Amino acid sequence: MKIKFKLFYTDTFPIPIPENHSFPKDKYRLLRMRILESQIAQSVDLQIPRPTTHEEIMRAHDPVYIHRLQNAELTAKEIRRVGLPWSPEMVRRARYSAGATIAACRAALEDGIAVNLGGGTHHAFSDHGQGYCWLNDSVIASRAIQAEGLVQNILIIDCDVHQGNGTAAIVKNDPTIFTFSIHGKNNFPYQKEKSDLDIALENDADDVVYLKALANGLKVSLNAAGADLVIYLAGADPYKDDRFGRLALTKEGLAKRDRIVFQSCQEAGLPTAVTMAGGYARNVQDTVDIHFQTILSALEHQNL
Numbered sequence: 657m658k659i660k661f662k663l664f665y666t667d668t669f670p671i672p673i674p675e676n677h678s679f680p681k682d683k684y685r686l687l688r689m690r691i692l693e694s695q696i697a698q699s700v701d702l703q704i705p706r707p708t709t710h711e712e713i714m715r716a717h718d719p720v721y722i723h724r725l726q727n728a729e730l731t732a733k734e735i736r737r738v739g740l741p742w743s744p745e746m747v748r749r750a751r752y753s754a755g756a757t758i759a760a761c762r763a764a765l766e767d768g769i770a771v772n773l774g775g776g777t778h779h780a781f782s783d784h785g786q787g788y789c790w791l792n793d794s795v796i797a798s799r800a801i802q803a804e805g806l807v808q809n810i811l812i813i814d815c816d817v818h819q820g821n822g823t824a825a826i827v828k829n830d831p832t833i834f835t836f837s838i839h840g841k842n843n844f845p846y847q848k849e850k851s852d853l854d855i856a857l858e859n860d861a862d863d864v865v866y867l868k869a870l871a872n873g874l875k876v877s878l879n880a881a882g883a884d885l886v887i888y889l890a891g892a893d894p895y896k897d898d899r900f901g902r903l904a905l906t907k908e909g910l911a912k913r914d915r916i917v918f919q920s921c922q923e924a925g926l927p928t929a930v931t932m933a934g935g936y937a938r939n940v941q942d943t944v945d946i947h948f949q950t951i952l953s954a955l956e957h958q959n960l
């Protein structure tokens with residue numbers, strides 16, 4: 657019997673923010689609805705994961721920060737840096753979202769590819785949150801899977817348009833997690849960290865420029881990482897009509913990006929867990945289109 661394609665979702669846990677907030681909280685539910693209404697509805701197995709545990713969080717984060725995050729002790733300044741209002745529900749959602757990345761990693765090891773329909777909160781550092789990110793799901797999941805003895809080395813391929821600065825900083829001295837970030841040079845975060853491989857693109861870089869740089873970056877990082885597992889942040893925000901993007905990729909270009917990543921990982925024999933990361937298109941349906949085509953491409957490559 658053919659295995660069903662596992663997708664983990666957490667959009668049923670609310671993100672309490674004002675209606676006019678720039679964070680596109682609706683995209684997660686809209687994406688799940690798009691999948692359920694599509695031709696692949698019968699091929700997928702949608703699951704709510706367990707939340708990440710305290711022990712798992714502690715492998716990626718500073719205990720004092722986590723204590724203060726969980727007990728309403730962050731300062732107004734620290735909360736402003738994240739850009740989302742703090743609430744117990746917000747922290748609960750972040751814990752489920754990181755749990756979804758762990759679940760996607762475990763499922764990828766069994767099935768080849770699996771997806772978290774959220775996650776990719778790569779601006780969270782060990783001891784502080786930033787840029788809509790409270791917990792770093794990529795590092796939490798990497799270390800959870802390593803602690804279970806399932807893999808040794810992990811490659812994080814970060815194609816969100818913003819640099820994966822939190823991820824890079826947390827694993828700076830960890831040779832078992834290789835970070836590759838391809839992002840806009842003149843975009844947030846303005847103070848970049850050092851990933852194992854960074855490719856910084858000029859404003860308005862288009863499909864051709866991006867895909868060429870990506871192919872090179874994949875070759876280098878797949879060679880260098882010696883990975884047993886990939887976590888792919890498939891951000892929708894390199895899109896030309898993204899409010900926070902500054903690059904000029906088309907939907908077709910982004911579909912090609914996904915195919916190149918999945919194909920390269922498949923050729924290297926690497927299980928791949930996918931997270932959605934950012935996406936702030938002027939029309940939220942464009943963001944959902946881009947995330948949905950990532951899901952379609954993932955499913956295609958799982959079946960090959």
Ligand SMILES: [Zn+2]
Binds near residue numbers: 816817818891933935
């Ligand atoms: Zn982003």
